[in-house]
Amino acid sequence: MTILFIEDDTIESMKLNRTAAKLPEKHNIIQAKNGEEALEILNGPTQLPDIIFLDLNMPRMNGIEFLQILKKDPELKYLPTIILTTSQNRADLLECYRNGIAGYIIKPLKYEDYEDKIQKVIAYWEINELVKA
Ligand SMILES: [Mg+2]
Numbered sequence: 404m405t406i407l408f409i410e411d412d413t414i415e416s417m418k419l420n421r422t423a424a425k426l427p428e429k430h431n432i433i434q435a436k437n438g439e440e441a442l443e444i445l446n447g448p449t450q451l452p453d454i455i456f457l458d459l460n461m462p463r464m465n466g467i468e469f470l471q472i473l474k475k476d477p478e479l480k481y482l483p484t485i486i487l488t489t490s491q492n493r494a495d496l497l498e499c500y501r502n503g504i505a506g507y508i509i510k511p512l513k514y515e516d517y518e519d520k521i522q523k524v525i526a527y528w529e530i531n532e533l534v535k536a
Pocket of ligand 1: 410411412458459461462
């Protein structure tokens, strides 16, 4: 799968790449540091990703702002978007579901737990029919 990973923290990016590299299937991970950069990628010439992993807390354009723009776009609104955050804030959770997210994952602190959760999420999306733009 091609995964667009929107995250401002470099350590988090390293964690995701390391986790994905351990999987038997190879995944193409495209990275964006914030919502603005992600929109540039999505509106650019490259093929659309299969799924999006989205952080909430980011400078310039945060996750919820990005999500609101994404879900208003006639083409981009179909992209399954999974929140990957440390925010346990219920208002954030509700706002994200209201904006049509495909999942809300709290990043575990322990690396082994993180790896376990992420691998399950990727495995789940792999058995789904994807939009394929
Ligand atoms: Mg962040």
